[in-house]
Amino acid sequence: MGKEIDSHSLPHQHHEDGCLEEIQHEIGRIEDFQTVADTFKLLDDNTRLRIFFILCHAEECVINIAAMMDMSTPAVSHHLKLLKNANLISSRREGKEVYYKASDSPVTRNLHHYIENIMDIVCPK
Amino acid sequence: MGKEIDSHSLPHQHHEDGCLEEIQHEIGRIEDFQTVADTFKLLDDNTRLRIFFILCHAEECVINIAAMMDMSTPAVSHHLKLLKNANLISSRREGKEVYYKASDSPVTRNLHHYIENIMDIVCPK
DNA sequence: TAAACAATTAAACAATCGTTTAATTGTTCT
DNA sequence: AGAACAATTAAACGATTGTTTAATTGTTTA
Numbered sequence: 001m002g003k004e005i006d007s008h009s010l011p012h013q014h015h016e017d018g019c020l021e022e023i024q025h026e027i028g029r030i031e032d033f034q035t036v037a038d039t040f041k042l043l044d045d046n047t048r049l050r051i052f053f054i055l056c057h058a059e060e061c062v063i064n065i066a067a068m069m070d071m072s073t074p075a076v077s078h079h080l081k082l083l084k085n086a087n088l089i090s091s092r093r094e095g096k097e098v099y100y101k102a103s104d105s106p107v108t109r110n111l112h113h114y115i116e117n118i119m120d121i122v123c124p125k
Numbered sequence: 126m127g128k129e130i131d132s133h134s135l136p137h138q139h140h141e142d143g144c145l146e147e148i149q150h151e152i153g154r155i156e157d158f159q160t161v162a163d164t165f166k167l168l169d170d171n172t173r174l175r176i177f178f179i180l181c182h183a184e185e186c187v188i189n190i191a192a193m194m195d196m197s198t199p200a201v202s203h204h205l206k207l208l209k210n211a212n213l214i215s216s217r218r219e220g221k222e223v224y225y226k227a228s229d230s231p232v233t234r235n236l237h238h239y240i241e242n243i244m245d246i247v248c249p250k
Numbered sequence: 251t252a253a254a255c256a257a258t259t260a261a262a263c264a265a266t267c268g269t270t271t272a273a274t275t276g277t278t279c280t
Numbered sequence: 281a282g283a284a285c286a287a288t289t290a291a292a293c294g295a296t297t298g299t300t301t302a303a304t305t306g307t308t309t310a
Contacts, residue, residue, distance in 0.1 A: 010188075010189045010192050010193070011188045011189060011192050012186055012188060012189050012222070014186070014222075019182065019183075020183060023178075023179060023182045023183055023193075024193060026178070027175050027178065027179060027193055027194075029244070030171065030175075032244050033171055033174050033175050033178070033244070034171050035243075035244075036168075036174060036240055036243055036244060037168065037169050037170060037171045037174045038169075039243075040165040040166075040168045040169040040174070041165075041166075041169035043161075043162065043165045044162050044163075044165040044166035044169045045162060045297090045298075046155065046158055046159050046162045047298080049158050049161060049162045049165070050152050050155075050158050053148075053151070053152065053158070054148055054152060057144065057148050058144075058145060058148060061137055061139070061256080061257090062256070062257060062258090063135075063136045063137060063255095063256070063257085064135045064136060064137050067135050067136050068135070068148075068149060068152055069152075071299090072299080072300075072301095073256080073257065073258090074257085074258075074259080074299085074300080074301085074302095075298075075299060075300080076257095077257060077258055077259085078258090078259090078298080078299085079298085080257095080258095081258080081259095093257095093306090093307090095256090095307070095308070096254095096255060096256045096257085096306080096307050096308060097137070097139075097255095097256065097257085097307095098256075098257065098258095106242075106243070107243060110239055110242055110243065111239075114235055114236075114239055115161055117231075117235055118160075118161055118164075118231070118232060118235065119151075119154070119157050119158070119160075119161060170267085170268075172268080172269095186286080186287090187286070187287060187288090188285095188286070188287085196269090197269080197270075197271095198286080198287065198288085199269085199270075199271085199272095199287085199288075199289080200268075200269055200270080201287095202287060202288055202289085203268080203269085203288090203289090204268085205287095205288095206288080206289095218276090218277090218287095220277065220278070220286090221276080221277050221278060221285060221286045221287085222277095222285095222286065222287085223286075223287065223288095
């Protein structure tokens with residue numbers, strides 16, 4: 001009855017492993033990591049990343065996004081759907097056009113911040 | 126001589142598009158966005174994301190990482206190679222073992238920060 | 251209601267990716 | 281040198297993904 005959770009019985013015990021126990025506990029939160037991984041997966045594509053970047057700064061209709069990206073509207077629409085399903089962007093219909101923009105959430109704010117940080121962009125507006 | 130760069134001649138002109146010109150200019154930095162996308166791609170996988178997380182907090186050998194992840198060493202080794210090629214982690218041989226840890230760079234610091242922000246983790250140590 | 255425009259959906263294809271298994275390289279100890 | 285351990289590499293398989301083409305849905309105007 002000595003060790004209730006022998007969570008750190010690793011093949012090798014070297015050095016002072018510090019807070020290995022806590023780390024191993026966090027590593028068990030697989031669903032939470034999956035949430036983060038899913039977000040990264042959405043922006044691991046050059047096309048979607050740039051679309052997201054555009055929509056962080058402007059609200060645009062599909063045709064204009066397609067023109068900026070030099071892509072077909074079906075391709076753009078496909079990517080918009082993925083981004084929207086993950087709540088990274090939102091949409092609004094006005095007449096014939098559907099306007100998209102980045103949604104306002106901690107995730108999008110953090111992502112936007114990271115992208116501009118790494119790319120050394122001074123966010124206009 | 127009026128418009129030197131008619132970079133914002135889009136199919137539709139609606140609303141006040143604000144800083145569309147600047148956005149379109151940034152969108153042209155495709156290689157820079159690719160760099161960001163490549164980093165996201167490295168962490169879009171649950172396995173690699175958790176390995177990276179471990180190595181943000183501890184320096185560990187392959188066998189221990191494999192044990193924590195409940196994976197085979199070849200699979201882990203494969204992911205470590207990808208992370209190392211992108212300079213997200215570094216390695217050091219000591220005897221039979223090779224120890225890996227997260228490298229110290231703005232990219233890794235920002236990523237680590239983002240992950241813990243989103244996961245609402247109280248970073249151990 | 252018919253035509254024109256905007257956007258989405260669906261099927262199909264090539265390309266990429268993560269894991270497994272097996273073989274190989276590198277290091278230490280006897 | 282040989283045995284044992286740690287790590288990497290390579291080939292192969294199944295699964296996922298991004299784009300294209302074509303057809304369809306939704307909206308407005310003539």
